[in-house]
Amino acid sequence: MKRLNSQMQQDGAPLELILLIRTLLAGCKEISFRVSQGALAGVLGSTLSENVQGETQKKLDVISNQILKDILKESGYVKAISSEEEDDVVPCHPDGKYLVSFDPLDGSSNTEINSLIGTIFSIAHAPQWMEPDDPAAFLQPGSQMVAAGYVLYGPSTMLAMTTGKGTHIYTLDKTHGGFLLTHPNIQVPEQTAEFSINASNQRHWEQPIQNYVADLLAGTEGPREKNYNMRWVAAMVGDIHRLLCRGGIFMYPYDKRDPGKPGKLRLLYEANPMAFLMEQAGGLASTGEGRIMEVMPEEIHQRVPVIIGSKDEVEACLSYYD
Numbered sequence: 559m560k561r562l563n564s565q566m567q568q569d570g571a572p573l574e575l576i577l578l579i580r581t582l583l584a585g586c587k588e589i590s591f592r593v594s595q596g597a598l599a600g601v602l603g604s605t606l607s608e609n610v611q612g613e614t615q616k617k618l619d620v621i622s623n624q625i626l627k628d629i630l631k632e633s634g635y636v637k638a639i640s641s642e643e644e645d646d647v648v649p650c651h652p653d654g655k656y657l658v659s660f661d662p663l664d665g666s667s668n669t670e671i672n673s674l675i676g677t678i679f680s681i682a683h684a685p686q687w688m689e690p691d692d693p694a695a696f697l698q699p700g701s702q703m704v705a706a707g708y709v710l711y712g713p714s715t716m717l718a719m720t721t722g723k724g725t726h727i728y729t730l731d732k733t734h735g736g737f738l739l740t741h742p743n744i745q746v747p748e749q750t751a752e753f754s755i756n757a758s759n760q761r762h763w764e765q766p767i768q769n770y771v772a773d774l775l776a777g778t779e780g781p782r783e784k785n786y787n788m789r790w791v792a793a794m795v796g797d798i799h800r801l802l803c804r805g806g807i808f809m810y811p812y813d814k815r816d817p818g819k820p821g822k823l824r825l826l827y828e829a830n831p832m833a834f835l836m837e838q839a840g841g842l843a844s845t846g847e848g849r850i851m852e853v854m855p856e857e858i859h860q861r862v863p864v865i866i867g868s869k870d871e872v873e874a875c876l877s878y879y880d
């Protein structure tokens with residue numbers, strides 16, 4: 559089976575980017591090991607602190623963030639980091655060529671129930687003018703990403719990644735420690751009968767999503783004339799993995815609760831990397847008003863509405879916004 563290195567070379571990734579990705583994944587392998595030890599290693603449960611988003615941090619959020627931060631800072635390839643678990647940009651090496659944004663442990667509430675969790679990352683060029691502690695360099699649209707992906711810590715540890723030449727999925731061979739290409743050039747089916755949304759927020763959704771979901775629920779008796787199934791992992795990384803494997807539509811839409819929070823998911827280290835993976839696999843990713851990868855960020859922890867997945871179904875959903 560092909561190794562990650564050869565696939566990245568075949569896709570034309572520059573050497574320094576390959577080395578950076580390998581460094582990042584070394585950190586993810588360590589997270590995978592810590593996660594698999596669970597209660598035996600005392601890594602489950604919450605800390606007493608909150609992150610900048612006001613969410614209580616799990617011990618594994620803090621451990622995973624530290625592992626990635628340490629390994630990337632030491633590497634010399636990275637100029638600065640932005641992380642869900644860091645209030646501000648973390649300066650790294652002044653000559654680093656890249657910026658890395660990550661959610662070190664997405665879906666961390668799932669740690670308590672031994673369910674799916676993962677690390678999500680995106681990589682962009684560091685502008686030469688930037689000082690390593692300057693957040694302005696991170697305010698580039700997602701279309702500027704040079705690589706993005708996630709590592710899913712599930713029954714197998716899997717990596718989904720793109721460097722802009724298709725989306726490939728690899729499985730960690732824990733006997734040798736390498737990621738092997740198990741699902742090359744993923745193509746998301748254009749049609750689907752499966753949707754994902756946190757229905758407990760229904761009363762807050764904006765009207766187009768209310769109308770769209772009502773039509774899905776009406777099944778064969780409604781205007782869509784087919785029955786839909788619903789799935790919700792409560793970790794975006796798990797839901798997007800299912801979409802890449804067999805199609806579907808995932809929504810975390812704009813809701814009316816707090817005008818300061820247009821959606822729950824963060825642009826730089828959740829929405830953008832998943833949008834890049836999805837588009838490279840033939841799917842679509844929108845905020846409802848436009849392509850996610852064209853949103854110009856205003857701050858590093860910015861949130862956006864997310865509608866992502868199988869092409870025809872996302873288009874059907876977007877038609878409710880017209």
Ligand code: AFP
Pocket residue numbers: 613661663664665666667756792793794795810822823
């Ligand atoms: P964390 O990164 O804080 O663990 O949050 C996970 C997440 O942002 C995303 O992965 C899920 O889709 C979403 O939250 C689920 O949240 P709710 O179940 O509260 O809607």
